[in-house]
Amino acid sequence: MIESRIPSLEASAFTWLLGHADDNMVLAQRLGDWISRGPELEEDIALGNIALDHLGVARALYALAGTVEGRGRGEDDLAMFRTEREYRNLLLVEQPNGDFAHTMVRQFLFDAYQLQLWEDLSTADDRELAGIAGRALKEARYHFRHSSGWVIRLGDGTEESSRRVQTALDSLWRYTDEMFHDDTAGYRVAWDLEVMSVLAEAGLTIPEDPYQRPGGRQGLHSEHLGFLLAEMQWMQRSYPGLKW
Amino acid sequence: MDAAFLPGSEMVIGTALLDVERAREAVNQVVDPEIPVLTIAELGILRDIIVESGKVTVTITPTYSGCPALHQIEDDIRSGLLEAGFDQIVIMTTHHPAWTTDWMGPEARDKLIAFGIAPPSSSDAVLCPRCDASGPRVVSRFGSTACKALMVCGGCGEPFDWFKEF
Numbered sequence: 001m002i003e004s005r006i007p008s009l010e011a012s013a014f015t016w017l018l019g020h021a022d023d024n025m026v027l028a029q030r031l032g033d034w035i036s037r038g039p040e041l042e043e044d045i046a047l048g049n050i051a052l053d054h055l056g057v058a059r060a061l062y063a064l065a066g067t068v069e070g071r072g073r074g075e076d077d078l079a080m081f082r083t084e085r086e087y088r089n090l091l092l093v094e095q096p097n098g099d100f101a102h103t104m105v106r107q108f109l110f111d112a113y114q115l116q117l118w119e120d121l122s123t124a125d126d127r128e129l130a131g132i133a134g135r136a137l138k139e140a141r142y143h144f145r146h147s148s149g150w151v152i153r154l155g156d157g158t159e160e161s162s163r164r165v166q167t168a169l170d171s172l173w174r175y176t177d178e179m180f181h182d183d184t185a186g187y188r189v190a191w192d193l194e195v196m197s198v199l200a201e202a203g204l205t206i207p208e209d210p211y212q213r214p215g216g217r218q219g220l221h222s223e224h225l226g227f228l229l230a231e232m233q234w235m236q237r238s239y240p241g242l243k244w
Numbered sequence: 245m246d247a248a249f250l251p252g253s254e255m256v257i258g259t260a261l262l263d264v265e266r267a268r269e270a271v272n273q274v275v276d277p278e279i280p281v282l283t284i285a286e287l288g289i290l291r292d293i294i295v296e297s298g299k300v301t302v303t304i305t306p307t308y309s310g311c312p313a314l315h316q317i318e319d320d321i322r323s324g325l326l327e328a329g330f331d332q333i334v335i336m337t338t339h340h341p342a343w344t345t346d347w348m349g350p351e352a353r354d355k356l357i358a359f360g361i362a363p364p365s366s367s368d369a370v371l372c373p374r375c376d377a378s379g380p381r382v383v384s385r386f387g388s389t390a391c392k393a394l395m396v397c398g399g400c401g402e403p404f405d406w407f408k409e410f
């Protein structure tokens with residue numbers, strides 16, 4: 001049932017679900033770092049809310065992955081007891097927060113991707129997956145409105161804000177191809193349209209350097225993920241099964 | 245022995261009915277911890293209650309992916325049922341169909357207004373829960389909980405929460 005919706009033939013349903021769960025888990029951790037450090041109170045709340053949505057999507061997908069795997073592993077086992085090489089998230093989401101413009105560009109590129117993904121999967125044959133996607137789609141639209149609004153405001157803002165958001169785009173663009181490496185559903189075309197219209201309005205340009213770096217979906221991560229996982233997992237690793 | 249004379253044979257159906265009613269009554273008391281004027285039934289979170297030979301299975305649908313109240317709600321369902329005398333309790337979560345604010349009835353909407361929260365509607369149709377003025381200004385699209393946004397009324401000048409249409 002789930003298998004029939006998976007773009008890549010070589011990936012099992014379990015690995016595929018894990019990849020998307022990991023995307024949301026890792027991004028939730030990154031965004032959580034902003035709490036109490038947001039540029040203003042409303043933005044602090046927004047980043048915390050978005051982080052929670054991603055965490056919730058991750059939990060639902062981990063639970064589903066655990067069921068598909070059928071070895072009795074639950075969401076906590078999958079989140080806390082897999083190593084860096086076993087994590088299958090996109091390189092984009094593990095990139096450090098940088099400044100606010102950097103965080104918003106990362107969010108914007110990823111939101112635009114999740115819009116396509118959840119829209120497609122909200123009609124998946126598997127009812128549970130379709131339900132998770134249907135809800136995540138509404139949230140992704142809300143997140144996208146927020147992140148694209150900031151990209152436009154910063155890009156079309158002052159010289160300083162425009163420089164910062166362009167620097168962020170230049171540095172993060174190399175992680176965008178990876179989102180579409182198993183793209184059989186045509187997400188790329190819709191993503192390009194969505195992203196390019198916002199960038200045009202923001203007065204930003206995509207880098208000319210065609211260099212792209214993949215690897216996250218194969219477990220080949222940048223040096224940043226290990227630190228994030230160490231911080232996130234240390235308590236469960238030190239005291240396995242510890243409950244709040 | 246004639247089946248009709250088996251002690252308690254007629255009682256089975258009666259007890260089962262009583263059990264379901266008792267379970268329903270216990271679960272219907274559970275309110276949302278963030279919006280304590282609404283029960284989980286009124287919010288549309290509660291989907292099903294089944295009682296089979298003393299075992300209660302409650303099915304719920306989470307609202308927002310990131311709603312942190314879900315754990316509290318599960319705990320409250322469990323403790324309510326324990327208090328009602330059930331000791332075999334299973335709480336199941338289903339994501340299909342996805343939760344929507346359309347599942348909130350008119351009564352729930354009135355309760356929200358009385359509590360000072362504007363009920364779900366499209367953002368341009370929101371009325372101030374205090375003075376009914378239209379056209380409030382959105383202060384923050386993200387509010388005190390995942391389901392709410394922060395607005396300010398142009399009429400009375402009071403800030404208020406709006407339960408986002410979802």
